[in-house]
Amino acid sequence: MEKLILRRVDRNNEEMVLNFGPQHPSTHGVINFIVETDGEVMKRAIPDVGYLHRSIEKIGEVTGYPGFMPFTDRIDYVAAMFANEGYAIAVEKLLKVEAPPRAQWLRAISGELVRIASHLVAVGTMTMDIGAFTPMVHGLREREEINDYIEALCGARLTYNYHRIGGVAFDLPEGWRDKVLAFLDRFDKFLPEFDRLITFNEIYKKRLANVATITREQAISYGLVGPNLRGSGVDWDLRRDMPYGAYPSFQFEVPVGKGWAGAVGDCFDRYYVRCLEMKESSRIVRQALETIGQTPEDIMAKVPRNVKPEAGEVLSRVESARGEMAYYVVSDGTNKAYRLRSRTGSFTAMSIIEDISGGLMVADLVALISSLDVVAPEIDR
């Protein structure tokens, strides 16, 4: 990196070094890309991360176990529920307790609703980055409604702080279930409408097809997770393959990139996998809302007020909207974690950009960044 910045630009081949960020409308947060371009064609783009580093992992080592929960919201503010969930599961494993079934169901319901909301932002901003403004507004309109329901559930629209070690904070409000089911009826009609509006638009397909193709091998070797991994044709979803919480009780498909518009693993595949996942999430929420009545009313396991797990280490993995999110927590027997580490999908997604950006156009870099659905605070933490 230093070398690149200090290196004299060779003026004979008309190469230009462009700072794509940190303030740029398409970096979705504060990220910088150092782009070497020759006219419109890039030689490579080097991500320069760290602008949003807030030492969240270090904070986790000084706040004590229950006190860290609100901070996990700030790891990924677009889909904070999964950061809550991963941390709660990690500490529950340390304490060797398990959340009661109703809490598991509530975690699945809130999580899948937030997954829909997060994917709506992802596909919406992607269409905006490609130059179509209207689909984004339609996506955000639906997301607002989900935010309303989540607010009714836990009092917050963005930073939920809904999970607790050993359960969740609140049970379903009265009438919530029917309202959400009615919303899902509308939402299932919205998805085909969204497809008609933008997904199958010829210009949109041409902009994304065969652009920044990530092969199956590349995706695995760079540690891509979630929709980015599945977009490259790897059939892997933690909810199905390493089930946790209430997920074994639900029926759902795992959409995998098939090269709908061009090669398997291009930007369109990563985009469309998210569209299909929203449909599956809607299915999961429906099933969970229909069966939640059969669970006992308890939403919290017995957890001591002063959380003081035995010395040991655990790893918890959950399928976040941005892919696998892992918490590695080491306890030394005190009421504070000895080491807390979170592994997020956006950070690993950044590393592949330098490798596949050579030969792309500047406009394709925008498509690539948004197709990876990176969220700046999740990269830096």
Added chain:
Amino acid sequence: MATVTLPKGNPRTKLLLTLAVALALPVILFGAVLVLATLAKPEPVQVFVREVLGHDPATWPYTGLVFAVVAAALTFMILNFGAVVAAVTIWWEMRVSSRMQSRIGYNRVGAGGFFQWIADAVKLLLKEDLIPAEADRVLFRAAPYFVFAGFGLIFVALPFGESVIAADLNVGIYYITAVTALVVVGILLAGWSSNSKWALFGGMRSAAQVISYEIPAGLAVMVPILMAGTLSMQGIIRAQGAWPWQWFVFTNPAALIAFVIFFIAQLAESNRPPFDLPEAESELVAGYLAEYTAFRYAIFFLVEFGNVWIMSAIAVTLFFGGWQVPGVGAAAYEAARGTGALPAPAWWGLQVASMAVFFVKTFLVMNLVIWIRWTFPRIRVDQMMNLCWKYLVPGAFATFVATLLWQILVARVPVVSTVSGVVLTIAALLALFQMLRLAKRNVEAGGDQVDLSNW
């Protein structure tokens, strides 16, 4: 319960005021253009000098000055017309786009936010006028002049009605094509002089785009020129009839294709989506506009939206019969004029009707441009070049040759022109019907309903 505080002032007064201005603006603007365009001719000025001032216009030394005053007033009104049209276009576009996007849109200043453009203009005028330290100051300042000149000069040859045109140049459309190119000079200067990499990218893209698309646009323009046999804007309109089956776009199948090519090329030339690459927000931040502020920025903004009106008006002139009023032939205008120095009232009525027809057609084409902006994603720079050189340029050449052959055929068998007009008009109506049907079906499939209640 929270108490709802109503905005200060009487909503009914606000609504009435807005309606009054919204109705008065076009009347005043179109009226002033109509009156001044009629008066700014040598004969009425000579009559005025002889009858009112009591001098012999041939020998009185100040006749030229009187003419210059009337011409200057006309120029002033036409520039105002351009500015207000651009501003109202912005308002209309924002209202339409907010309907498309389930948002409310402008609603603060005036009823329906109609006066938002005044507030925006005042705000932009009061902003700090910033020139980047490393910018080329002279070129940076010069760029908006070029852009505005390219915009304002088009109005010289733009027809508003049967006799309402500043100057019916015999090379009208050629002149318009030429002065439009001034805009790209301004954009290129803006991109270069800002001394910003984003602006440079935008300027280069704009230069590549506008110069490439001038070629298919120029070739497509040849089709109506060949059919009319003149370059004059009024001549092209007079060669068409008032009814749809008499418009150039339908009387010649090649002209229909030429219109599509011309329309796409015009979108690209005025940097409208899906060809807004020079200022692509998500790629180039704001492209060539990145370093501009205040009044200079306002000029670029005005020209961009004013061009929507201009490109619609040119398309209407060349392909959709311009101001031709159904059932009113060229002889009717002549007969209504009378023999006096000033035309008879009936003639003024016909002029107003022709302006109204022209306005409605232009407005419909303008809506199409707005719909396209808010539904299409942006194409990439290489795809933009591909589209131009691989499809539009050969296509425009083909329509050009086909029109030559068609004109020979029409000269031998005049009826083919009418047959083509009627057949293509019916086809267009069927396509329109199908579009409405699809729209209705899609609205119903989304569990929605057509609702215009909260305009």
